[in-house]
Each structure stands twice: as C-alpha cells, then as structure tokens.
Amino acid sequence: MMFVGATLPTPLYPLYRQRFGFGEITLTLVYSIYVLGNLCALFFFARLSDQIGRKATAWPAVVIGAASTVAFGLASGTAWLFVARALSGFATGLASSTLTAWIAELQPEGRSRAGAVTATVANFLGLAIGPLIGSLPAQFGVQPLRLPFVVYLVTLAAMGIALSYVPETVERRTRDFSELSMRPRFGVPKERLAAFVSPAVTAFVTFALIGFYAALIPSLLADALKDPRPLVSGAVLFLLFAVAAIAVVATRAMASRTAMLVSLALYPPAVALLILSEHAHRHSLLLAASALAGIATSLGYRGSLALVNRIAPQERRGEVVSTYLIVMFCGNSLPVIGIGLLSARTGASIAHVAFAALIAALAVIGLAVGWKYAPRDPATESIE
Numbered sequence: 001m002m003f004v005g006a007t008l009p010t011p012l013y014p015l016y017r018q019r020f021g022f023g024e025i026t027l028t029l030v031y032s033i034y035v036l037g038n039l040c041a042l043f044f045f046a047r048l049s050d051q052i053g054r055k056a057t058a059w060p061a062v063v064i065g066a067a068s069t070v071a072f073g074l075a076s077g078t079a080w081l082f083v084a085r086a087l088s089g090f091a092t093g094l095a096s097s098t099l100t101a102w103i104a105e106l107q108p109e110g111r112s113r114a115g116a117v118t119a120t121v122a123n124f125l126g127l128a129i130g131p132l133i134g135s136l137p138a139q140f141g142v143q144p145l146r147l148p149f150v151v152y153l154v155t156l157a158a159m160g161i162a163l164s165y166v167p168e169t170v171e172r173r174t175r176d177f178s179e180l181s182m183r184p185r186f187g188v189p190k191e192r193l194a195a196f197v198s199p200a201v202t203a204f205v206t207f208a209l210i211g212f213y214a215a216l217i218p219s220l221l222a223d224a225l226k227d228p229r230p231l232v233s234g235a236v237l238f239l240l241f242a243v244a245a246i247a248v249v250a251t252r253a254m255a256s257r258t259a260m261l262v263s264l265a266l267y268p269p270a271v272a273l274l275i276l277s278e279h280a281h282r283h284s285l286l287l288a289a290s291a292l293a294g295i296a297t298s299l300g301y302r303g304s305l306a307l308v309n310r311i312a313p314q315e316r317r318g319e320v321v322s323t324y325l326i327v328m329f330c331g332n333s334l335p336v337i338g339i340g341l342l343s344a345r346t347g348a349s350i351a352h353v354a355f356a357a358l359i360a361a362l363a364v365i366g367l368a369v370g371w372k373y374a375p376r377d378p379a380t381e382s383i384e
Contacts, residue, residue, distance in 0.1 A: 001159050002095040003126030004133065005065055005088045006034065007214055007237060008148055009072060009081075011135035011230040014218050015144055020078045024219070024348065028340030030081045031215035032333035037089025039329055042097060043322065049098040051174040054105075055163060057098045062160040065091035066153055073149035096123070105169035117252050120302060121245045127214075128241035135234025144230070186326065187319045195311045196320070198370030199304035202260050203324060204331030205267055205362050206300040209293055211332045212355060213240055216339065223348060224278040225286070232283075236290050243294030248302060255377040256310070260303030261370055266296035267363035271356035278352060307374060335359075 009016075013027055022030075049057035068087035071080055103122075104115035133151060138144035188196045217236055222228040251259060270292040277285035305324070312320035335355055342351035 001126060001155055002061065002065060002092050002099070003123050004130040004152060004155075005068060006092055007127050007130035007241075008134040008152060009085075010131050010214050010237060011138055011218055011234045012145060012148070013215075014222055014228060014230075015138060016075070016078075016081060019145070020081075022078050024343045025340040026078060027219070028215060028336045030078070030085055031211070032337050033082050034085045034089035034092075035329045035333040037086040037091075038093035038332075039089075039326070041090045041093030042325055042329075045094055046097045046322070048094075049101060050170065053168055053170045053173045054098055054102040055166070055168055056173070058095060058102070058163055059160060061091050061095035061098065062156055062163070064094070066156050067091075069149045069153045069156065073146055073153070075145070102166070102169060106167070117248060120248050124241045124245035124248065124298070128238045128245065131234035131237035135230040138230035139234075186323045188323055189313060189320075192311050192313070192320070194369070194373040195375055196308065196324075198264075198366045198374050199260065199307045199311075200324060200327040201362055201366030201369070202264060202300045202304035203328040205359055205366065206263070206297050206304070207328050207332035208335040208355075208359060209267070209271070210240075210297060211336045212339070213237060213290070213293070215336050216352075219348065220278055220352070221286075225281050225283060227283070236286060239287060240290045240294045240297070243291050244298040244301075247295045247298035251299060251302075254299070254303075256303045256306035257370070257374050257376055258303070259299040260307060260374065261367060263296045263298075263300030263303060264363045264367040264370065266292055266299070268360040270296050271359045275353055275356045278349065310377075311375060 013030075017023075017027060045057075064087055068084050068091055071084035071087060075081055075084065100116075100119040103119045107115040107118075134148045137147040214237065218228075218230070218233040221233050221236070254262075270289055273285055273289035273292060277283070277289055308321060308324045335358065339348075339351045339355050342354060
C-alpha cells in the first residue's frame with residue numbers, strides 16, 4: 001500500500017498540466033523530485049528500523065505518506081505537487097527498507113527467499129494498483145483530483161492501525177536517540193568492481209524504463225496515440241506492474257545471474273516496440289511493449305539485487321548496496337529529466353527515440369560485461 005502512492009498520481013498528470021499550466025520539463029521535474037525523497041530516506045534512515053524497531057519506523061512512514069496524500073488532495077498550484085511528491089518519495093523509501101526487513105523476519109526459519117519474493121510481489125502490486133485508483137475517478141469525472149487521495153488516505157489510516165497487531169521483530173532497540181547512527185556509507189571494493197558493473201547497469205536501465213512509464217505514458221497516449229483517457233493510461237501501467245508481479249513468482253526458480261542477463265536481452269525489443277507503438281499509433285504494440293517490459297523489469301530488479309548482495313563482502317555490504325541504490329535512483333530520474341529537456345528542443349518523438357537508443361545501448365553493454373564477470377549462482381542454492 002505504500003507503493004500505491006508512487007504511481008497513483010500518474011494518470012492525473014495531464015489534468016494537473018491543464019489546471020496549473022506547466023509543460024513537459026516541469027512534469028519531469030515533479031516526477032523526479034520523488035526520487036530525491038527516496039534517496040534522503042534510504043541514505044540517512046535506511047538503518048533506523050534496525051536500531052529503534054520496525055513499528056517505530058513504519059508508523060512515521062505512514063504518517064508522512066498521509067501528509068503527501070493531503071498535499072495532493074489540497075493542491076492549488078505546481079509547488080504543492082513538488083512538496084507532495086517529495087514527501088511521497090521519502091515515505092516510500094523509509095517504508096520500503098523497514099517493511100522489507102520486517103517481512104523477511106516474520107517468515108518461518110529457512111524461508112528467507114519466500115520473504116524476498118513476498119516483498120517484491122507486494123511492491124509491484126502496489127505500483128499496479130496505484131494507477132487504477134487514480135484513473136477511475138478521472139475517467140468518470142468524479143472529483144478526479146480529490147477522490148483518489150481521500151480513498152488512499154483512508155487506506156493508509158487502516159494500514160497504520162493494522163500495523164499495531166504485527167509482532168515487533170527487533171528485540172534490542174535503542175532508547176537513546178543520541179546513539180543513533182545515520183551516516184550513509186558508499187563504495188565498491190576494487191576487486192569487485194567488474195562484477196558490480198552489470199547489476200548496476202541493469203538497475204539503471206530497469207528503473208529508467210519504470211520512470212518513463214510512470215511519468216510519460218499519459219503524455220505519449222494523448223499526443224501520439226490520440227487517446228487522453230485516464231483509464232487507458234492507468235490500464236497500461238497496471239499491465240506493466242501486474243506482469244512484473246506475476247513474473248516474480250513464475251520465475252522464482254531461475255538463477256539470479258540468468259534472470260539479470262535475460263532481462264538485459266529483453267530491454268532492446270521492449271523499447272523498440274514502445275517506440276514503434278508511438279510512430280504506428282497502435283495500442284496493441286504499446287500493450288505488447290508493456291508486457292515485455294514488465295517481464296524485463298521483474299527479472300532485472302530481482303536478479304541484479306541478488307547479485308549485488310552476493311558480490312558484496314559481509315563487512316561492506318551496506319556500502320555496496322547503497323551504491324547500487326544510488327545508481328538505481330539515478331536511472332529512475334536522470335533519463336526522465338533528459339527527455340523533458342530534449343523534448344523542449346526537438347519534440348517528444350525524437351526525445352523518446354533517444355531514450356530508447358540509450359536503454360538499448362546500456363542493455364547491450366550490461367549483457368556483455370555481465371556475461372563475462374557476473375558470478376554464477378552457487379550450485380547448492382535452494383529455492384523456497
């Protein structure tokens with residue numbers, strides 16, 4: 001439910017643009033400020049729940065998510081959207097690290113991978129449900145910029161209450177806040193750098209494509225396919241993330257290295273179909289591209305994260321994973337901002353082609369490097 005807030009506003013962006021009168025560049029910046037909130041939460045508070053407990057961290061995340069929802073619901077200008085998106089990013093970043101660890105700790109002994117699958121599926125389902133909540137009132141003209149956020153606010157309140165009944169899993173909790181450690185740590189050991197490149201490239205490409213869909217699909221549908229219906233853009237996003245959630249479960253027996261390499265091989269045809277749908281004005285091609293992208297993002301996220309955890313030395317795992325997250329969130333924001341800037345100069349169509357070329361080139365590079373340097377999964381690794 002925390003991830004619902006990340007994509008709930010996506011079908012509403014055209015309505016905000018019409019009401020507040022901003023352009024493509026501002027739209028991409030509004031989307032990307034979410035990433036800044038994510039980074040602040042993950043860099044400075046990622047270890048907070050390990051120190052003060054899962055509940056003590058999850059509840060503030062829910063409250064901040066509620067504040068973001070209220071800001072969206074009361075938005076009377078573009079500045080409100082920046083504040084709302086930043087708060088949403090912070091809340092999601094704080095919740096994701098806390099709740100993922102909590103889910104893993106609540107699993108029976110020896111079922112750690114089941115916890116990882118559960119958390120990943122939950123993330124993708126939340127991203128899939130968000131656009132539907134946002135698009136339905138907009139499609140039928142029922143308070144489109146108010147009702148979705150009222151519904152989500154009620155859901156967050158119910159979830160906050162439900163968390164009271166979940167067992168706390170951190171037994172030794174810090175009571176003195178002066179003892180808390182929030183210093184971010186980054187870096188990759190030189191001897192592991194070659195093995196790190198391919199997972200990092202995969203993370204960048206994966207979240208760049210997610211960023212494109214979450215920020216720009218409504219514009220692509222309205223401008224190129226002449227279909228401004230909010231429900232259609234919501235359905236496209238739902239398809240992408242629902243397929244990703246299903247793929248997590250369907251491919252859970254696939255080795256992490258294989259999953260990552262397969263995802264990299266799928267990205268060039270996925271973005272080719274995406275661009276072809278724009279130029280051919282075909283909904284069917286867009287749906288095919290979205291389904292293929294869903295499979296690729298699922299395999300890419302799961303495979304690259306598992307490989308990063310494997311190549312990181314135990315004593316420096318936090319640093320390596322934090323570096324991976326930096327690359328991941330740069331992928332989620334920088335290409336989207338680049339599309340906005342390039343669109344202002346050359347038009348959206350050329351900017352989208354440039355984006356697709358970048359994704360395809362990075363995928364090929366990541367595949368070549370990963371084929372040589374990505375470590376193979378241990379033969380003894382079991383599937384839960």
